[in-house]
């Protein structure tokens with residue numbers, strides 16, 4: 560199942576820079592592992608915002624929830640999830 564996720568990151572200004580840097584490094588490692596295993600299919604920065612649009616390919620809602628709630632930045636994110644279905648007018652085929 561494909562899902563679009565909009566993630567907005569709000570790190571508290573009071574968070575020490577070293578802590579913010581460490582959590583961002585963990586987030587990068589976590590997200591790249593999921594990209595490598597094919598579940599995090601797209602990752603795009605929203606221009607001018609500390610936010611992204613991502614596409615996930617997972618088995619079900621529970622898997623997506625587990626994956627999202629495991630994000631190191633999860634406690635500092637607002638996430639909106641939209642389930643996706645194939646558009647009937649789409650030409651490009653993806654397996």
Ligand SMILES: O=C(O)C[C@H]1C=CC(=O)O1
Nearest residue numbers: 568586587590609610611
């Ligand atoms: O930077 C972000 O948008 C938040 C998050 C998503 C992937 C990642 O590495 O960090």
